[in-house]
Amino acid sequence: MTPGGITRRQLLVATGAATLLSQLPMGLALGRDAGKVPAFIDTLIGKMTLQEKAGQLTLFSSASQNGAAAAANPVTFTGAVSVQIAAAIAGQLTGVFNSSNVLWHERLQKAAMQSRLKIPMIFAADVIHGFTTVFPVPLGESASFEPELARRTARAAAMEAASVGIDWTFAPMVDIARDARWGRGVEGSGEDVLLGRRMAAARVQGFQGERGLADPEAVAACPKHFCAYGAAEGGLDYNTTDVSERVLRQTYFPPFQAGFEAGALTTMAAFNEISGIPATANKWLLDDVLRGQWDFRGVVVSDYTGDEELIAHGFARDGRDAARLAILAGVDMSMQSGLYLKHLPDLVESGEVPLAVVDASVRRVLQLKAQLGLFDDPFRRIRPSAPSRQRLPETLALAREAARKSVVLLKNDNQVLPLRAGGQRIALIGPLAQDWDSTKGPWTLFGGDDSSSDLASGLKQAMADPTQLSVVAGCGYQGPLPGGIEDAVNAANAADVVIMAIGESRDHSGEARSRTSITVPQPQLDLLDAVAATGKPVVVVLGNGRALALGELLPKAQAVLVGWYLGSASGLGLADVLFGAYGPSARLPVSFPRESGQVPYYYDHKITGRPDPHPEKLSAFKTRYMTTPNAALFPFGFGLTYGRIEYGGLDIGDGRLTVEGTLAIRATVHNRGTRAAEEVVQLYIHDRAASITRPVQELKDFRKVALAPGASTQVHFTLRRADLLFIGQDLKPTVEPGTFDLWVAPSAEVDGLHATFELLA
Numbered sequence: 001m002t003p004g005g006i007t008r009r010q011l012l013v014a015t016g017a018a019t020l021l022s023q024l025p026m027g028l029a030l031g032r033d034a035g036k037v038p039a040f041i042d043t044l045i046g047k048m049t050l051q052e053k054a055g056q057l058t059l060f061s062s063a064s065q066n067g068a069a070a071a072a073n074p075v076t077f078t079g080a081v082s083v084q085i086a087a088a089i090a091g092q093l094t095g096v097f098n099s100s101n102v103l104w105h106e107r108l109q110k111a112a113m114q115s116r117l118k119i120p121m122i123f124a125a126d127v128i129h130g131f132t133t134v135f136p137v138p139l140g141e142s143a144s145f146e147p148e149l150a151r152r153t154a155r156a157a158a159m160e161a162a163s164v165g166i167d168w169t170f171a172p173m174v175d176i177a178r179d180a181r182w183g184r185g186v187e188g189s190g191e192d193v194l195l196g197r198r199m200a201a202a203r204v205q206g207f208q209g210e211r212g213l214a215d216p217e218a219v220a221a222c223p224k225h226f227c228a229y230g231a232a233e234g235g236l237d238y239n240t241t242d243v244s245e246r247v248l249r250q251t252y253f254p255p256f257q258a259g260f261e262a263g264a265l266t267t268m269a270a271f272n273e274i275s276g277i278p279a280t281a282n283k284w285l286l287d288d289v290l291r292g293q294w295d296f297r298g299v300v301v302s303d304y305t306g307d308e309e310l311i312a313h314g315f316a317r318d319g320r321d322a323a324r325l326a327i328l329a330g331v332d333m334s335m336q337s338g339l340y341l342k343h344l345p346d347l348v349e350s351g352e353v354p355l356a357v358v359d360a361s362v363r364r365v366l367q368l369k370a371q372l373g374l375f376d377d378p379f380r381r382i383r384p385s386a387p388s389r390q391r392l393p394e395t396l397a398l399a400r401e402a403a404r405k406s407v408v409l410l411k412n413d414n415q416v417l418p419l420r421a422g423g424q425r426i427a428l429i430g431p432l433a434q435d436w437d438s439t440k441g442p443w444t445l446f447g448g449d450d451s452s453s454d455l456a457s458g459l460k461q462a463m464a465d466p467t468q469l470s471v472v473a474g475c476g477y478q479g480p481l482p483g484g485i486e487d488a489v490n491a492a493n494a495a496d497v498v499i500m501a502i503g504e505s506r507d508h509s510g511e512a513r514s515r516t517s518i519t520v521p522q523p524q525l526d527l528l529d530a531v532a533a534t535g536k537p538v539v540v541v542l543g544n545g546r547a548l549a550l551g552e553l554l555p556k557a558q559a560v561l562v563g564w565y566l567g568s569a570s571g572l573g574l575a576d577v578l579f580g581a582y583g584p585s586a587r588l589p590v591s592f593p594r595e596s597g598q599v600p601y602y603y604d605h606k607i608t609g610r611p612d613p614h615p616e617k618l619s620a621f622k623t624r625y626m627t628t629p630n631a632a633l634f635p636f637g638f639g640l641t642y643g644r645i646e647y648g649g650l651d652i653g654d655g656r657l658t659v660e661g662t663l664a665i666r667a668t669v670h671n672r673g674t675r676a677a678e679e680v681v682q683l684y685i686h687d688r689a690a691s692i693t694r695p696v697q698e699l700k701d702f703r704k705v706a707l708a709p710g711a712s713t714q715v716h717f718t719l720r721r722a723d724l725l726f727i728g729q730d731l732k733p734t735v736e737p738g739t740f741d742l743w744v745a746p747s748a749e750v751d752g753l754h755a756t757f758e759l760l761a
């Protein structure tokens with residue numbers, strides 16, 4: 001029985017596919033094993049024309065889209081509604097993406113059911129951080145250091161998206177991002193490999209759910225962009241990437257591997273080239289590594305016109321050549337260019353592309369559809385008359401939980417925070433004060449009505465007397481407003497405390513939003529200067545989609561919160577933290593350098609032959625800038641609480657790790673303060689000498705612990721030999737005996753508790 005109470009037979013008969021029934025192994029559509037291809041798929045492939053096969057490998061942007069979805073990509077030819085309906089009937093379209101219109105999905109699916117072979121359509125979408133309920137941008141959510149939270153928000157997003165017919169999300173984005181100029185870091189988990197792996201796995205599990213992909217509330221995940229998109233030179237989007245195979249294997253591959261191990265059955269080829277070969281035509285990457293070495297059996301989709309862009313890269317001569325190169329490299333599905341539809345039949349007939357290659361791609365696509373349960377019931381996620389699953393109270397409550405858990409406290413002089421919710425006049429100043437549009441972040445295509453999610457609304461709801469709040473923009477994001485500074489200074493003078501909501505608008509990050517300088521724009525710093533000159537305590541609440549260089553800003557503020565773009569419950573979540581209903585518990589998933597010129601800056605950099613022993617003073621002939629040390633202003637993992645945290649009592653036993661053994665690590669964390677706190681306890685190591693130079697520190701584990709005022713807790717970690725693997729000279733994982741440093745610490749780049757241990761041969 002299907003979840004709708006109809007038998008599989010009834011459904012197949014209803015959709016005209018009864019002849020296939022005898023070949024469909026019962027239960028397989030519910031299975032998640034990408035290895036088994038149901039026999040009916042090969043029967044089906046045997047009946048398909050070349051044109052129909054090319055159609056199954058061709059995905060187009062939906063003809064029916066809202067404005068935000070349409071604006072997410074360059075305008076290219078997609079075809080009108082009637083064209084897509086005709087293509088569906090002709091069996092020349094595998095599916096469409098970025099529509100949220102369930103009636104349109106129903107119409108297209110009905111059209112596909114009129115096609116000769118009645119192969120169901122797949123509906124995809126960029127469901128990146130929520131659907132109609134918007135959760136914090138993935139970078140912000142990663143600051144929670146709570147993979148379980150990421151799993152739950154992905155689950156909720158999948159539930160909303162699936163209920164309008166979406167089968168497949170182009171998420172999670174798992175690109176390690178180490179250059180804050182690159183605008184797309186906002187979509188991922190930041191700079192660290194371990195955090196990236198854990199978040200990738202959690203998000204895949206969340207999207208896909210626990211009941212198998214055929215569950216009507218599951219959507220297939222697509223870890224993207226494979227690979228090394230985040231390593232773009234100069235942080236410039238789409239730019240050349242030139243990284244060694246070792247760095248690929250050590251840094252950029254692991255989050256993908258974690259996503260696949262968690263069950264993801266699709267991936268997207270990246271736009272960029274890697275060392276001269278575009279990812280979309282990179283046979284080594286897609287065939288040798290992904291399918292050969294990792295045994296990935298799922299679908300590789302190109303990025304938006306990624307195959308056609310092989311021409312601009314200077315890798316393909318023309319569209320035909322581009323289609324040939326992409327399919328031969330292992331790209332199963334062409335997104336948006338239409339090149340497969342146009343050229344594959346001819347390429348097969350001419351012998352330039354073996355039929356077996358096309359069939360293998362078609363098999364993978366049909367298998368994905370089978371796993372999603374679409375052959376069982378093409379309408380399983382298309383339920384126009386079912387009760388709405390959008391923005392349920394519990395989903396909005398989750399958005400608030402996620403929002404407050406994403407806020408990082410960087411500075412809190414004289415414990416200016418938390419503010420009192422009554423009895424003080426607050427001036428809220430800055431372009432982000434009432435900009436609910438920016439709370440959505442750059443990749444919200446389907447968000448519901450969040451017009452009361454801005455900071456001003458959130459504060460008013462939390463304040464005992466909302467008339468004690470005055471709100472002034474003061475300036476725009478990039479330029480002054482007439483009389484803006486004067487208004488802001490007047491508001492500050494009339495208040496007891498000022499909250500400055502400044503930073504980046506949603507347009508500062510996202511795709512094609514690279515910046516040359518990662519600072520808060522100057523007009524906003526000028527505004528801050530003027531307000532700070534009033535002498536009133538200033539709390540800065542940043543809106544941002546990347547690490548920012550805060551050197552200039554910091555001295556002007558008594559407190560600084562990193563607020564990212566927090567989504568549907570942005571204002572409420574921030575108010576929870578500002579007024580202390582919730583103590584800040586997030587940690588930076590990216591290092592905040594001192595100056596823009598340091599980027600790419602990341603904490604697990606190499607040591608070099610001339611490390612700088614005294615970063616705070618200028619030493620000659622050391623690895624540092626003339627004016628700036630080679631260190632972050634706020635390192636990866638950093639974040640304060642409203643408590644007063646102390647670390648002590650490090651115990652690592654005899655400090656010897658044997659081949660089969662484990663190293664048990666214990667440390668005690670105390671909250672000596674008067675307010676509750678959640679601490680993210682982090683375990684770092686450094687391999688002192690190895691046949692490949694090792695980073696100065698590497699995160700190996702973390703635990704988030706809640707501590708009541710005055711409470712202490714012992715935190716346990718376990719290290720195994722496998723945790724110490726690195727990619728050796730032969731490009732294979734290896735581990736070498738020797739001495740290791742170990743730190744249990746509140747962030748990277750601080751001493752914390754230190755010990756050394758020996759890895760025995």
Ligand code: BGC
Pocket residue numbers: 072073098126170224303304511
């Ligand atoms: C982006 C992808 C996205 C696709 C479809 C591309 O421009 O790089 O991440 O999934 O568009 O919207």
